Amino acid sequence: MEISFKETNKRMARFEKAIRQAGVKVTIQRLEIFRVIASSIDHPDVETVYERVRERLPTVSLDTVYRTMWMLLDLGLISTLGASRDRTRFDANMENHHHFVCSRCGLTRDFYSEELDGIKIPESVKDFGSIEKAHLEVVGVCKQCAAKPNPKAQEEDTS
Amino acid sequence: MEISFKETNKRMARFEKAIRQAGVKVTIQRLEIFRVIASSIDHPDVETVYERVRERLPTVSLDTVYRTMWMLLDLGLISTLGASRDRTRFDANMENHHHFVCSRCGLTRDFYSEELDGIKIPESVKDFGSIEKAHLEVVGVCKQCAAKPNPKAQEEDTS
């Protein structure tokens, strides 16, 4: 919660348009679930969204929240923090470095940049707390995945 | 796998020093598990580390790999990609933005920076694949957590 009325409404409008375009039904559950995530600044998990939706829609199931969040993700209306639905991954490189991550297969590689290490972080960030470190996450499609057909291509070329 | 011999050995030396300093036992399992993660460039998950360790130590248990990875994390010898051991979290802000993340409680807030949006990503990154987007993750301690005593303070001031 805490996003401005104006911004929330803009997001709701985008939602209605996208959901109709996708040809899926506009249910009260989907409306309320999206309203919750669209008005949240805290990047909530499914359980938190569930609790907030229940305030207005006490009979909603956790299950429906899960399904709706993944649907919103597919529609490009929301995103996940870090790599979604994955196992914890580890790194023994403790030098200051950055990552390239493939959005299809999760391939992750290190890269270095002196320029990046020296970037200025806006002063306003200090209002959130003290800063320990910063690292850039570059998301793209690795060469191997680029060579394969994208499994997410729903329309067209199914001939 | 694929880290140079020299670098791997440097990491092994750091490991032996840290593990003795921490006063925990140097077991063959810990040694082999660290050797695997220290020589990997692919940021493996626990299952992958487990499989690689089993090649040299067929009786090791998945459990031990889990326990060892968390121990290595506590000792500061490795790190996790993204926020560790957490549920998936969502974001309805689809504008180009960056994040401040509290390393203690996971609080996550958006921030914007035109300067950051214009950063040059090293040419060498394109060797990994095509680039879709980039976002900076600033890790620190939020004000609320800074006000509380750090639960991870093991030594000293337990008086």
Next chain:
DNA sequence: TCTTAAATAAGAACGATTGTCAATAACATA
């Protein structure tokens, strides 16, 4: 070598997420 606490392996347990299926509701059509 002997002692002792720490670490391991095995398997049960747990918690987040997903699958199954009968009941329900959205929406196109009459």
Next chain:
DNA sequence: TATGTTATTGACAATCGTTCTTATTTAAGA
């Protein structure tokens, strides 16, 4: 507006990554 078709929902079982419990083994110091 009433009806039919089909996607969606809610309940609950199942799955999968991770953690806990316990008996056994082992590292390391005496």
